[in-house]
Amino acid sequence: MTTELETRPSRFGVGLAGLFAMGVVIATAIGFTSLLLSLLGVGVLLVGTAAGREAIATLGGGALVGGVLAAGLADASPEALVLGTACLVLAWDTSSQAIDLGRTLGKRADTTRALAVHTAVATLAAAVISGVGYAVFRVADGGYPITVLVLLLFGALVVGAAYRG
Amino acid sequence: MSAEYPIVRSTRRWHGVNALALLVSGVGILATRPGLVLSGVVVIVFAVASRVDTPPTADLDVQRRVSADTPAPNASVTVTVTVTNAGNALCPELRVIDGVPPALTVESGSPRHGTALRPGKTVAFEYTVSARRGVHRFDPLVLIARNASGTTERRRTVESDGDETITCRPPLSRSEPVALPLYDHAAGVTGRVATSAGGAGTAFHSVREYRHGDPPNRIDWNHTARTGELTTVEYRQERSATVVLLVDARSAAYVAPDPDKRPAIERSIAAAGAVFDGLLSVGNRVGLAALSPTECWLAPASGTAHRVRARELLGTHPALAPTPPEQSFLKMTSLRRLRHRLPTDAQVVFCSPLPDSYAATVARQLHAHGHPTTVLSPDPTQFDDQMDRDESTTETKLRLAGIERSLRCSTLRDDGVRVVDWGTEPLREAVATASRRWSK
Numbered sequence: 046m047t048t049e050l051e052t053r054p055s056r057f058g059v060g061l062a063g064l065f066a067m068g069v070v071i072a073t074a075i076g077f078t079s080l081l082l083s084l085l086g087v088g089v090l091l092v093g094t095a096a097g098r099e100a101i102a103t104l105g106g107g108a109l110v111g112g113v114l115a116a117g118l119a120d121a122s123p124e125a126l127v128l129g130t131a132c133l134v135l136a137w138d139t140s141s142q143a144i145d146l147g148r149t150l151g152k153r154a155d156t157t158r159a160l161a162v163h164t165a166v167a168t169l170a171a172a173v174i175s176g177v178g179y180a181v182f183r184v185a186d187g188g189y190p191i192t193v194l195v196l197l198l199f200g201a202l203v204v205g206a207a208y209r210g
Numbered sequence: 211m212s213a214e215y216p217i218v219r220s221t222r223r224w225h226g227v228n229a230l231a232l233l234v235s236g237v238g239i240l241a242t243r244p245g246l247v248l249s250g251v252v253v254i255v256f257a258v259a260s261r262v263d264t265p266p267t268a269d270l271d272v273q274r275r276v277s278a279d280t281p282a283p284n285a286s287v288t289v290t291v292t293v294t295n296a297g298n299a300l301c302p303e304l305r306v307i308d309g310v311p312p313a314l315t316v317e318s319g320s321p322r323h324g325t326a327l328r329p330g331k332t333v334a335f336e337y338t339v340s341a342r343r344g345v346h347r348f349d350p351l352v353l354i355a356r357n358a359s360g361t362t363e364r365r366r367t368v369e370s371d372g373d374e375t376i377t378c379r380p381p382l383s384r385s386e387p388v389a390l391p392l393y394d395h396a397a398g399v400t401g402r403v404a405t406s407a408g409g410a411g412t413a414f415h416s417v418r419e420y421r422h423g424d425p426p427n428r429i430d431w432n433h434t435a436r437t438g439e440l441t442t443v444e445y446r447q448e449r450s451a452t453v454v455l456l457v458d459a460r461s462a463a464y465v466a467p468d469p470d471k472r473p474a475i476e477r478s479i480a481a482a483g484a485v486f487d488g489l490l491s492v493g494n495r496v497g498l499a500a501l502s503p504t505e506c507w508l509a510p511a512s513g514t515a516h517r518v519r520a521r522e523l524l525g526t527h528p529a530l531a532p533t534p535p536e537q538s539f540l541k542m543t544s545l546r547r548l549r550h551r552l553p554t555d556a557q558v559v560f561c562s563p564l565p566d567s568y569a570a571t572v573a574r575q576l577h578a579h580g581h582p583t584t585v586l587s588p589d590p591t592q593f594d595d596q597m598d599r600d601e602s603t604t605e606t607k608l609r610l611a612g613i614e615r616s617l618r619c620s621t622l623r624d625d626g627v628r629v630v631d632w633g634t635e636p637l638r639e640a641v642a643t644a645s646r647r648w649s650k
Contacts, residue, residue, distance in 0.1 A: 110230060110234065113234070113249060114234060117249065118237070118243065121245060122245065125245075126246060126249050127245075127248055127252060129249070130234075130248075130249040130252045130253060131252065134252070134253060138223075138360075142360055145221075146324050149305055149324075149354065150305055150307070150320070150322040150324050151320060153319070153322075154323055155320070155323055155325075155335065156324035156325075158324070158325040158333075159304065159324030160324070161326075162302055162303065162326035162358075163302065163303055163358065163360060166358040166359070167358075167359070170256065170359075171256065174256055178248055178251050179248070182244065182248050191238075191242065194235075194238075194247040194248055195235075195239065195247065198247065198250060201251060201254040202254060204258050205254065205257060205261060208261045208262055
């Protein structure tokens, strides 16, 4: 006689994910293709999150990545791209966190605090990482920004690989 | 609080993110768009940062309190779970899942909670369950602590401090005692079962010729005055009966029309309580037994103390637990042991939903071995309108089970066993209907 657990995420989680996804839309609103892809991404991500289906939410995240890529190719400013990327990461992270909380605790449980703290920490990390990245980019803007960035990329990959073990 | 098998595992979040970031950066390099390369770097650093994050340490104290540990049936019981972070590190994410006893239903609130806990802080959450008969033991709590990025989690199962059980002992008769008519060839000390034998008593039985030694107050003086012959009046002899109420508590007796409904054994137990009360209050000696893997026997007796013992047994005995027994049931051994225990003159009232042919065999064998048996059978196959109409297969299955069960009932009746078929009506009405058939 156990009550069946309703495993969909809370409205708060869906709302937060939607908020960050809208950030991607604003940052990529430079061309028609990028805007369209981002809007599509927001829709799919929200549907996936609200239904508690991780695969659909990831698909929405993929469309948002497409939006950022299209904006980059359409010569969006680096500031807009960094903001868009940070929002993209946060939207995807919040969505998967909300889905996971819904799956373990159900819709009726109070998960607001858990989600709020997680999102706050992630937002802080996103701000610091984007800020530092952007600063490095600006400082190195002496003609070889891509070379510097590629080196930075490799450096990050090596650190990541070292921690993988 | 005892910790069992703390499990630390990766939640596999951020897997595959590197590939995505490299794709973005790659496109940026090929198309010479520094902004895209920067985006890729941001994503990769994010993934690396989450990997560097340390596994959570969680030193937590958990306490559970219930608002009433011996509630009345159907009363709402509020369960409050308090979690304290006894360590000196922040727990960025904590999921608590309380082990609600399987037979209880959560009425409001949720037994699950998600939060973050600073060192020394306490969080409490509560939910209410509806009390039902029996001893309900809480399962251990599950605590899942995660680090801030959510990449590693530590899962533990803990026993809480505080309340572990909710015990609900319903009164013997939930509404009113039920006077179940017994077979009338009872024997033993004086009581309220009217027998067909003549003798001392209150209800007129017959008149016969005076025999030497008959008490003078039994002589029919009017008749003597008219005819000059001495005659003696016989009254119906009243004896008390010894009755053993046998509750079918095998796992098969836990059948219910659908998983949300009360299992049939609960109705069997309620019926046993009401009949026990009814039989005891008119002076019979009544005992209790269960057909279950766990021993359960209360020898027939009478009196107030016996009544209290019976209530305790029907409410809390492990053989009549609210969830089906896990041990296997030895059919023949159990029946043999029961027959050895039954007093020779005992009648049996067998409370069983008759879920299988074994239940019918028990009734038939006891009846054949000189224990007049009445089967009191709650019908678990009644389809009511509140149930899910869409699932037509459920309805068909219930119909088939119902046909099988009514065949069992009629075979038992053919063998001379009395059967009270208890549907959705009050037990009193079902008994009245059945006893009209017996008195024909």
